[in-house]
Amino acid sequence: MLKRLFGKKEVELEEVVVAPLTGTVKQLSDVPDPVFSQKMMGDGIAIEPSEGNVVSPVDGEIIQFFPTRHAIGIRSKAGVEILIHVGLDTVNMKGEGFTGHVKEGDKVKVGDKLITFDLDLIQEKATSTITPIIITNGDSVEIVERMAIDRCEKGKTALLKTKRS
Known part of the structure; x- marks a missing residue:
């Protein structure tokens, strides 16, 4: 009986x-890009951006921010780890056209500005502007729902529902 009262719950x-x-x-x-399309880094979704602003998709903490400012990692309060990779082959731009507004260790809320980028410059210099949003700790996080939408607005439109156990 005590185990039921005080035992560890999932x-x-x-x-x-x-x-x-x-x-x-x-x-x-x-x-x-097969690294993303074949889910080698994890499952997720992608956005073809219509403007050059990246905001936080969750309340959490910045756990990685690449020196080239083209990709950022966030851990949500619930423990979901998310990689946002702006464009394809944008690492080769060596930070040109990217401005970071946060640093590793910063706490963020949904909608906080993370990165601004020059969309026209990425269209000119990179392979694509398509931006993968990847759940990188898929071993402990499951995507339980993908919203059936074609367009989204930063900081407002729900994309995925996840569950971590």
Whole structure:
């Protein structure tokens, strides 16, 4: 009886991931890069951005911010780890056209500005502007729902519902 009262309970944490960019929602299979389309880094979704602003998709903490400012990692309060990778082959731009507004260790809320970027410059210099949003700790996080939408607005539109156990 005491074990039932005081025993360890399995806790499942659900989290809604909102759009970090405004644009057109795409499936990962539509990303013209096998690292993302074949889910080698994890499952998720992608956005073809219509403007050059990235905001936080969750309340959490910045756990990684690449020196080139083209990609950022966030851990939500519920423990979901999210990678936002702006464009494809943008690492080769060496930070040109990217401005970071946060640093590793910063606490963020949904809608907080993370990165601004020059969309026209990325269209000119990179392979694609399509931006994968990847759940990188898929071993402990499951995507339980993908919202059936074509367009999204940064900081407002729900994209994914996740569950961590």
